[in-house]
Amino acid sequence: MDIIESKTWIEWVITIAKFAFCFVPVLYILLLIPMERRGAGFMQDRQGPNRSYIKIPYFGKIRLFGYVQNMCDGTKLFFKEMFAPAGVNKVLYYVAPAIPFAIVFLSPCVIPWFGPMVFDWGDKAVRIPGSIIDSDVGVLLLMGFSSLSAFGAILAGWASKSKYTFLGALRTSSMTISYEVCLGLSLMGILLLAGSFNLTDIVSWQENHVWGIVAQPVAFFCFLIASIAETGRAPFDVAEGEPELVAGYHTEYGAMQFGLFYMGEYSHICINSFLIATLFLGGYAVPFVTTETMQAHMGGSLAILCGILAFLALAFLHMLHRYSKKLAATQQTHRFEVLQEYKLYKICGWAAVVVFVVLGACAWFLFNPANMAINGFAIGSFATALGTALIHLLVLVVKSVMFCWVWIWVRWTLPRFRYDHVMHLGWKIILNIALINLVVTAVIAKLVGGN
């Protein structure tokens, strides 16, 4: 009972609610797959998958800009038969795909999703950290989790009893080992500057000084390249290089087992982009505004946030309007049903604009923490902390989505490296650059900071 009574109920509620952040990488899969497919299409001057639709009675077809295609593919994978080839190690074969996917739920635990919430609850001062586990070894935990996911690939490759999967697994393991080193070493510079392994401390250091990308630009590039290599995506996808290894370690997998590998890969991208955003792009910190300033003008900040969202909704409406006009001018036989679908989106868009504008106006004029109370219980500081957390979270999401886009962008631009080139790049170039960067950073930090 003591442990329960050591905290107020609001602390418990928020602490438990924070576990929902474990599902963020899974939600990112839903975002990343359409982004990858349509993005790949656009980069190759194609349209990308856009033909699947849901038929709604008395309305028409809903295509959601091609999003329905991903639902169809997911459903197909889900309902396919799970099979195992003859001669496989049954236990490991079935366990292997679950490993990278299970790691996905662990990794988000140490990422600070928002700055520590500090507020007064009654007469008690409450401080709730932004990460699920506010650990002093946060970065190390995260690196440990992300290298654990290589076990999935290695076990899958070994258990499948096929030379292609085996070679793919070998390549994955060697790549993971080589690039983990680069990853860790390029990380050290920023850790040295911040003087802590705690991700929240690193972010607050960046908030008070400069962003990691400014302080450590070389380390940023090394880290970006190493983490792209670590996720095993192009141009470093030698582990599943189609011309050589069929599909690498998941050659023998089908149905949802393959789907788990696929989702694990995307969640890994998500985690790594959150990590990069946290370490080098100021994490949840809003650019050019300190948290104190934001909290002092909470109403205005929320109003600006609503304004940005309303602007985005207007931009969406503009694109819709523009494309509807172009489509109406063509002779395509399905233009009227597409236009009708767009009409629905336009209604939604205008509703969103109205809602955001009203919310923004309310925040601007009515948000006053001094006289916010429920039944005489002051919640002004809690409301401010909650608003700060919301803005922090959205800022972090925007930054990480930007990096997710970098992953997709790089994949569809650069050709695959040859295997020995990958090793050469890892051990002889990036490792050395990271080491030199670390030494230089240490010397400068000693000379300037003097600690």
Add this chain to the structure above:
Amino acid sequence: MARVIKQRPMNWIERLYIFECLRGLFTTLKHAARGLFRYETLPTISYPEGQPEIRHTYRAKHRLMLRPDGTPRCVACGMCAAACPAHCIFIEATQSDDPRIEKRVMRFDIDHLTCVFCGLCAEACPVDALRMDTKKIVFEHRTREEFVAHMSDLMDWDPKDYPEDAQSQMAPGGTKNKQALETWGMEVK
């Protein structure tokens, strides 16, 4: 003879690879932005809702040209069947009712499953009776028999679809049909 192409050696900026990577990334970013903001300029045609633009010189499904009175121009000489490399044209001739004309065609079948659309039949025709400018490029039927176009099918075309072509306008329903019919009738006497 083998030709040796001397490749320019890469300079040191290119050998660094990173700047060339950034150039490549910029190129793909331009294309992605085009897809996102200028979607309708993408070269893809959303077939079958949108149809590709076909020129009248494109070798599509055949048609039989008509005289002003509506009979086919074909004189059943068999040149097209002789020219056909795929042997997909089947012609049977019969006696013509018109005293000016020796033969008329009784059966004119083109098997579009065998046809290679080379256009030699249209080239070979001495009376310009066979053309391939219908712009119909899609053949979809249930049975093999339906892919064989018979004479009635080949003669079933509308002069309004060929507004530029004077020869087509002389067929029944065309703008020059009346005039052409007078000329045609005059020659009988």
